[in-house]
Amino acid sequence: MELPTGYITALDAVNRHVNSARPDAPVRIERVRRARFDPTRQAAAVALRRLADRIQPRPLPATPRCS
Secondary structure (H helix, E strand, C coil), X not given: CCCHHHHHHHHHHHHHHHHCCCCCCCCCCCCCCCCCCHHHHHHXXXXXXXXXXXXXXXXXXXXXXXX
């Protein structure tokens, strides 16, 4: 091999990568935090939904068709 340092570095990197996913690896518990502006987002969503209901055009009345 021309570059034994590169070979050794690659083997070391592969070993670290493969051994990092062991079943007995330490696990950090993810804490779910509530969003800071959750009440504001809820109020905005309700207001926008009501506005959309008011603005939405009503369907035209059905006209009788000749068959």
